[in-house]
Amino acid sequence: MHSSALAKASHSLHPDQIEHACQQACQQIAPAWPLDQSIAVNPHWKRIHLPIRTVAARMAVLADMQIFPSRAYLLQAWAQGRVCAEDLQLAMQHHGVHDSVEDFVQALSQPVRSAHLPLLIDVLDDDAERFRRLSWRDAITHQVSQTCAAYFDQDQSGWQPARSECLYSFWRDTLVHDHGIGTLMGLPQIHDFLDYLPPTRQQAERWVVQMLGLEASMLADYFEAVLLTVNGWASWCAYLDWQAKLNGQSDDSLRDLLAIRLAWGVIVMQCKGLNASHSAIALVRKKWQSVDSQIQAAEESLRIDEIWQRALDIGYQRGLAQQLVQPIPASATDIAQPPTLQAAFCIDVRSEPMRRALEAVDPSIHTLGVAGFFGLPAAYQPLASRQQRPQLPGLLAPKQLMADRVLTRVSSPNAEDAETIQWRDLSTQVAQQRQRHFMLADQAARLTQYPGAAFSVVETAGPLFLKSLWSMVRPRPHQRQALEHQGLPTKYKKITRPMMQRMPVDAQAQLCAGILQSMGFKPPFAPLVMLVGHASQTANNAHASSLDCGACCGQSGEANTRALAMMLNDPQVRQALSQHHIDIPEQTKFIAALHNTTTQDIQGFDLDLLDTHSLARWQAVQPWLQQAGHQVRAQLQATHPASSEPVPVNDIASLFKHFMMRANDAAQVRPEWGLANNAAFILAPRARTQHLNLAGRAFLHEYDASQDADGTLLEQLMTAPMLVTHWINWQYHASTCEPDRLGCGNKLLHNVVGGRIGVFEGNGGDLRIGLSRQSLHNGQQWMHDPIRLTVVIVATRARIQAIIDKHAVLKQLVLNGWLHLWCEEQGVLWRCPHDAIADSAPTDHAGWQALPL
Numbered sequence: 047m048h049s050s051a052l053a054k055a056s057h058s059l060h061p062d063q064i065e066h067a068c069q070q071a072c073q074q075i076a077p078a079w080p081l082d083q084s085i086a087v088n089p090h091w092k093r094i095h096l097p098i099r100t101v102a103a104r105m106a107v108l109a110d111m112q113i114f115p116s117r118a119y120l121l122q123a124w125a126q127g128r129v130c131a132e133d134l135q136l137a138m139q140h141h142g143v144h145d146s147v148e149d150f151v152q153a154l155s156q157p158v159r160s161a162h163l164p165l166l167i168d169v170l171d172d173d174a175e176r177f178r179r180l181s182w183r184d185a186i187t188h189q190v191s192q193t194c195a196a197y198f199d200q201d202q203s204g205w206q207p208a209r210s211e212c213l214y215s216f217w218r219d220t221l222v223h224d225h226g227i228g229t230l231m232g233l234p235q236i237h238d239f240l241d242y243l244p245p246t247r248q249q250a251e252r253w254v255v256q257m258l259g260l261e262a263s264m265l266a267d268y269f270e271a272v273l274l275t276v277n278g279w280a281s282w283c284a285y286l287d288w289q290a291k292l293n294g295q296s297d298d299s300l301r302d303l304l305a306i307r308l309a310w311g312v313i314v315m316q317c318k319g320l321n322a323s324h325s326a327i328a329l330v331r332k333k334w335q336s337v338d339s340q341i342q343a344a345e346e347s348l349r350i351d352e353i354w355q356r357a358l359d360i361g362y363q364r365g366l367a368q369q370l371v372q373p374i375p376a377s378a379t380d381i382a383q384p385p386t387l388q389a390a391f392c393i394d395v396r397s398e399p400m401r402r403a404l405e406a407v408d409p410s411i412h413t414l415g416v417a418g419f420f421g422l423p424a425a426y427q428p429l430a431s432r433q434q435r436p437q438l439p440g441l442l443a444p445k446q447l448m449a450d451r452v453l454t455r456v457s458s459p460n461a462e463d464a465e466t467i468q469w470r471d472l473s474t475q476v477a478q479q480r481q482r483h484f485m486l487a488d489q490a491a492r493l494t495q496y497p498g499a500a501f502s503v504v505e506t507a508g509p510l511f512l513k514s515l516w517s518m519v520r521p522r523p524h525q526r527q528a529l530e531h532q533g534l535p536t537k538y539k540k541i542t543r544p545m546m547q548r549m550p551v552d553a554q555a556q557l558c559a560g561i562l563q564s565m566g567f568k569p570p571f572a573p574l575v576m577l578v579g580h581a582s583q584t585a586n587n588a589h590a591s592s593l594d595c596g597a598c599c600g601q602s603g604e605a606n607t608r609a610l611a612m613m614l615n616d617p618q619v620r621q622a623l624s625q626h627h628i629d630i631p632e633q634t635k636f637i638a639a640l641h642n643t644t645t646q647d648i649q650g651f652d653l654d655l656l657d658t659h660s661l662a663r664w665q666a667v668q669p670w671l672q673q674a675g676h677q678v679r680a681q682l683q684a685t686h687p688a689s690s691e692p693v694p695v696n697d698i699a700s701l702f703k704h705f706m707m708r709a710n711d712a713a714q715v716r717p718e719w720g721l722a723n724n725a726a727f728i729l730a731p732r733a734r735t736q737h738l739n740l741a742g743r744a745f746l747h748e749y750d751a752s753q754d755a756d757g758t759l760l761e762q763l764m765t766a767p768m769l770v771t772h773w774i775n776w777q778y779h780a781s782t783c784e785p786d787r788l789g790c791g792n793k794l795l796h797n798v799v800g801g802r803i804g805v806f807e808g809n810g811g812d813l814r815i816g817l818s819r820q821s822l823h824n825g826q827q828w829m830h831d832p833i834r835l836t837v838v839i840v841a842t843r844a845r846i847q848a849i850i851d852k853h854a855v856l857k858q859l860v861l862n863g864w865l866h867l868w869c870e871e872q873g874v875l876w877r878c879p880h881d882a883i884a885d886s887a888p889t890d891h892a893g894w895q896a897l898p899l
Contacts, residue, residue: 058256059255059262059265061248061252063262063265064251064252064255064265066266067262067265067266067269068251068269068301068304070266070269070270071266071269071270071272071273071304072273072284072300072301072304073092074092074093074270074273075092075273075277075280075281075283075284075300076088076089076090076091076092076281076284077281077282077284077285077287077288077440078278078281078282078284078285078804078813078815079285079440079599079600080282080285080802080803080804081588081589081591081798081802081803081804081805082435082591082600082802083435083436083440083591083599083600083601084589084591084592084594084600085439085440085592085596085599085600085773086592086596086721086773086774086776086777086778087440087773087776087777088772088773088775088776088777088780088864089277089281089776089777089780089788089815089816090105090113090776090780091773091776092284094855094858094859094862094864095858095862096862097862097863098113098352098862098863098864099345099348099349099351099352099863100341100345101113102114102344102345102348102351102352103160103341103342103344103345103347103348104267104341104344105274106158106160106162106344106348107160107161107162107163107337107340107341107344108162108163108267108270108271108274109162109271109274109275109277109787110162111274111784111787111788112158112783112784113780113783113784114348114351114352114354114355114783115351115354115355115358115782115783115832116783117154117155117156117157117158117351117354118154119783119828119832120154120351120354120358121151121154121155123358123361123831124151124154128358128361128831129354129357129358129360129361130361131147133357133358133360133361133364134147134150134151134353134354134357135147136357136360136898137353137354137356137357137360138150138353140353140356141349141352141353141356143349143353150350150353150354153350154350154354158344158347158348158351159343159344159347160340160343160344160347160348161340161343161344163271163333163334163337163340164329164330164333165183165268165271165272165275165311165330166258166311166312166314166315166326166327166330167182167183167186167310167311167314168183169326169329169330170182170311170314170315170318170322170323170326171183173232175232179230179231179232180230180231182231182314183275184811185227185230185231186275186307186310186314187275187276187811187812188810188811189221189224189227189230189310190217190276190279190303190306190307190310191276191278191279191806191810191811191812191813192810193216193217193220193221193306194213194276194279194282194303194813195799195800195803195806195813196220197209197213197216197217198282198800198803199799199800199801199803200800200801201800201801201802202798202799202800202801202802207220212247212298212299212302213283213299213302213303213306214246214247214250214302214305214306215245215246217302217306218243218245221240221243222237222240222243225237231314233314233317235317236313236314236317239313239316239317240313242312242313242316243309243313244309247298247301247302247305250305250306250308250309251304251305251308253309253312254305254308254309254311254312257312257315257327258312258327258330258331259327259331260330260331260334261335264334264335264337267334267337268334268337269304269308272304272307272308272311273300273303273304273307275307275812276303276307276812276813277787277788277812277815278804278812278813278814278815279303279812279813280300280303280304281813281815282803282804282813283297283299283300283302283303284300286299286300287299287300288440292442292443293443315327352863355833355834358831358832358833359833359834359836359866361833362725362726362743362831362833362836363836363866366725366726366836366838367875367897369738369739369740370738370838370870370875371875372737372738374733374734374737375737383410384570384571384572385410385411385412385570385572386408386410386411386572386573386574386667387408387410387411387412387572387573387574387575387576387667387670388411388412388413388414388567388571388572388574388575388576389401389404389411389412389413389414389575389576389578389639390413390414390415390416390420390565390567390575390576390577390578391413391414391415391416391578391580391641392415392416392417392418392578392579392580392595392597392603392641393415393416393417393418393597393727393745393746393747393767393771394418394580394595394596394597394643394721394745395721395723395724395742395743395744395745396580396641396643396718396720396721396742397415397578397580397641397746398740398742398743398744398745398746399678399681399682399741399742400641400646400648400674400675400678401413401415401746402736402739402740403673403674403675403677403678404670404671404674405736406674406677407670407673407674408670411670412572412732413732414565414566414567414732414748415732415745415746415747415748416564416565416566416747416748417439417597417747417766417767417770418579418580418595418596418597418598418603418606419437419438419439419595419597419598419603419606420561420565420577420579420603420606420607420610421557421560421561421564421565421610422437422438422446422448422546422557422561422606422609422610423438423442423444423445423446424437424438424444424445424446424447424448424546424606424609425437425438425444425446425447425448426447426448426449426530426544426601426605427447427448427449427450428450428530429449429450429451429452429473429476429477429480429530429534429542430476430477430478430480430481430484430533434447435599435601436599436601437598437599437601437605437606438597438598438599439596439597439599439766439770440599441766441769441770442766446546446547446549447546447547447548448544448545448546448547448605448606448609449544449545449547450473450530450542450543450544450545451471451473451542451543451545452471452472452473452476452477452538452541452542452543453469453470453471453472453473453541453543454469454470454472454541454654455468455469455470455654455655456468456469456470472538472541476534476535476538476542479535480533480534480535483533484533487533517710518585518586518712518713521585521707521710521711521712522707522710523703523706523707523710524706524710525649525706526581526583526642526645526649526709528581528602528604529602530605540651540652540654541654543608543612543652544604544605544606544608544609545608545609545612546609546612546613551616551618551619551622552622554613554616554619554622555619555622555623555625555626556626557613558610558613558614558619558623558628559623559626559628561610562628563753563759564759564762564763565748566731566748566749566750566753568753569629571630571631571634572634573633573634573635573660573663574634574635574637574660574663574664574667575614575634575635575636575637576636576637576638576639576648576650577607577610577611577636577637577638577639578603578607578639578640578641578648579595579598579602579603579604579606579607579638579639579640579641580594580595580602580603580640580641580642580643581594581595581601581602581603581604581640581641581642581643582594582642582643582644582717582718582720583642583644583645583709583710583717584644584709584714584717584718585709585710585711585712585714585717586712586713587717588793588796588798588805589790589793589805589817589818589821592720592817592821593643593644593717593718593720596770596773596774597767597770602640603640604638604640604651607638607639607640607651608638608651608652610636610638611636611637611638611651611652612638612652614630614636615635615636615655633659633660635656635657635660635663637650637651637652637653637656637664638650638651638652639651642709643718643720644705644708644709644717644718645675645679645702645705645706645709646675646676646678646679646682646705647675647702648671648674648675650664672698675702676698676701676702679695679701679702679705680695680696680701682718683695683701683704685719685824685829686708686716686824687716687824687825715793715794715818715820716820716821716824719821719829720817720821721774721778722778722821722822722829722830723741723742723743723829723830723831724743724744724745724771724774724775724778724830724835725743725744725775725831725833725835725836726740726743726744726745726835726836726837726838727744727745727747727767727768727771727835727836727837727838728740728744728745728746728747728837728838728839729747729749729760729763729764729768729837729838729839729840729841730746730748730749730838730839730840730870731748731749731750731840732746732748734840734870745767745771747763747767749763749839749840749841751840751841751842751845757841757845757848757849760839760841760845760846760849761849761852761853764839764846764849764850764853764856765849765853765855765856768837768856769855771835771837772835772859772864772865775834775835775865776835776864777816777817778817778822778830778832779830779832779833779834780816781816781817781821781822781830782822782828782830782832783832785816785819785822788815788816789814789816789817789818789819789822790804790805790807790814790815790816790817790818791807791814791818791819792807792818792819792820793818793819793820793821794820795807795808796814796818797809799813834863834864834865834866835865835866836865836866836868837865837866837867837868838868838869838870838875839867839868839869839870840869840870840871841869841871842869842871843869843871843876843894846867846869846878847878847894850867850878860878866878868897869894874896874897875896875897876894876895876896876897877894877895877896877897878894879893879894879895
């Protein structure tokens with residue numbers, strides 16, 4: 047009778063209207079990748095079709111969430127001189143504001159005026175006991191989160207529930223049998239109303255809408271606000287749907303989550319009684335009738351914050367522009383002499399200091415910047431495993447397969463002909479050894495899973511764990527141990543080689559030709575060409591993959607570089623490459639390498655396959671690599687919190703050991719700063735930036751417009767690497783500006799959920815996404831400056847504009863203020879017309895404005 051009475055008090059909507067509102071709300075949620083494939087994502091990716099200030103206003107009203115930097119942070123940036131009066135004046139001029147600088151500085155002392163609209167559960171939670179118990183919003187979040195953790199867990203729990211049905215059905219069954227939730231929420235009668243729960247998601251959606259009686263125009267906003275209360279799990283569900291769509295399928299978990307969270311409000315409403323329910327519904331309707339005007343008011347209030355965000359951006363851009371206008375040294379463009387060493391690094395900002403240091407060691411060293419997956423559209427399958435992990439950006443689906451083979455060369459090191467080289471394939475026998483190792487390890491692990499056996503293991507085998515415990519107390523300077531090498535006999539680790547599978551020679555040659563062209567390789571080739579992927583080295587770090595290569599889907603770049611080097615060194619592939627007008631000298635050898643971004647060490651792979659002359663050349667460049675690594679370590683030492691035993695930067699051995707100890711320290715919460723303080727993405731020949739110190743803040747991708755006649759390559763770079771760098775920039779931006787909702791909190795309190803899904807901060811609450819505070823803050827100040835990415839492209843305005851006009855996502859990013867776009871044409875810097883800041887600057891016919899310097 048209770049439900050019927052409320053239903054009569056509300057008006058009904060057509061199912062299509064409810065369906066449309068649900069879809070619209072779910073479409074606003076960006077995906078979040080799992081811990082073992084952690085890649086940076088803009089949490090507002092699905093909202094870039096809106097201007098940034100509109101999104102900021104919506105998030106403030108719907109979720110009490112902050113998008114722009116806090117006013118306290120901006121005031122500090124002003125006090126420190128990172129934003130000057132000229133920067134602020136230019137920002138105000140862009141937005142057509144003519145207030146005084148003093149007024150705008152004073153405005154930072156005032157709080158943002160935006161009203162957060164309440165949900166039904168917030169209005170209902172008004173009894174006198176609410177201060178003595180967990181709030182109903184938090185209790186519901188906890189219950190939904192624990193249910194999701196149990197439903198999605200595939201890798202962690204030894205005992206897992208049956209989950210043959212959808213998430214909504216699983217939750218409904220769980221809630222009906224949960225006799226503790228009523229006590230937790232102070233609603234002992236809650237089970238009297240659970241019979242009203244509809245059996246399906248679609249029925250639950252209509253049931254809730256009928257109860258609330260919201261108008262059709264309010265539904266999508268209300269539903270989005272509901273999802274944002276469990277934004278972490280919503281992001282996980284969005285990831286499942288993202289992955290499904292890459293495979294031509296779909297996943298409805300996000301819709302189930304929305305129905306669950308909506309149903310909870312009506313359940314609590316029924317527990318409150320008829321009078322309280324009518325009052326709550328009336329108040330919710332009244333508040334949400336003004337949602338549009340509330341968002342407009344918040345948008346107007348946030349104009350100040352948007353202008354200050356632009357001023358903060360300009361503060362960095364001022365220095366960047368001053369560097370870019372410096373004349374290029376004549377030596378940088380002199381390529382008459384062939385280089386001694388060429389090294390292709392990932393565009394990751396951590397590569398820029400290493401490239402600069404390496405080039406400073408010897409002028410005959412040339413470096414290039416490329417996407418870290420090196421163009422291989424592949425998944426990787428480790429030896430003796432059925433699992434295939436993606437080794438390419440999350441935007442793409444794998445098309446090829448790399449798999450491990452254990453190959454040893456039994457012919458002479460100087461044999462170069464494909465017919466002369468002889469291999470011994472040990473893959474089968476080594477795979478069997480690894481499988482036996484895993485079986486024994488699994489059996490040993492089971493001894494600690496059951497209470498009775500666990501006590502016996504501790505009593506009998508406890509002393510065997512002293513070594514591992516001591517290594518945690520006193521870490522030693524171990525080299526990085528690759529995850530894919532676990533369980534392999536030591537003597538086989540170096541000869542377990544990732545290789546492309548089921549690819550004919552012609553297909554390999556075509557793939558390699560496209561990769562070399564996109565990387566900017568052109569004659570003359572050096573005798574040694576390094577393909578340098580990168581990986582981090584940390585201990586006891588749930589977010590370790592977030593420090594690895596984002597272009598490799600949060601993995602090491604080792605597999606990609608080794609597979610590519612094997613192909614490029616194959617005489618048959620080289621012969622086929624000549625059909626693509628690419629002739630690689632016989633003496634040129636490609637060497638796969640890995641840049642350890644924590645220790646700043648560079649390691650080479652498959653050196654046993656080199657001929658005698660190439661191996662001698664490799665040994666000759668080792669002092670260069672060691673010297674460059676030391677230079678970078680000396681620069682980075684000042685950015686880490688002071689250790690108890692300061693290490694002199696001129697002591698090469700001690701400094702390297704110090705970084706190795708940091709990498710192996712299980713108690714170290716700041717092993718490295720990752721991509722913190724990233725600020726720019728530059729598409730240009732290396733000669734354009736080689737003379738500049740970009741302070742590890744710029745992604746550098748090789749691009750020579752003269753070698754890209756039709757603009758095809760530039761289009762690829764603007765629709766792939768540029769989007770990836772934007773995602774990285776905005777993950778760091780969001781985690782800094784909204785650390786409580788879009789960052790994952792305190793690393794010291796993290797508990798892993800589902801083995802790989804994500805983390806809780808503590809033992810519950812929502813699933814946490816984004817970066818931990820320790821990845822962004824050194825204990826005294828923020829290490830990331832939340833500025834929007836500045837993209838600089840050395841190409842013509844006409845070509846760039848044509849690409850923007852062709853792709854809606856690029857137009858949205860630029861037009862709506864999610865990034866800044868510059869171009870350099872004939873020595874002049876220009877701003878994209880939608881990002882211009884000086885109305886008095888000269889413009890071209892398309893509206894591009896010359897950069898005022």
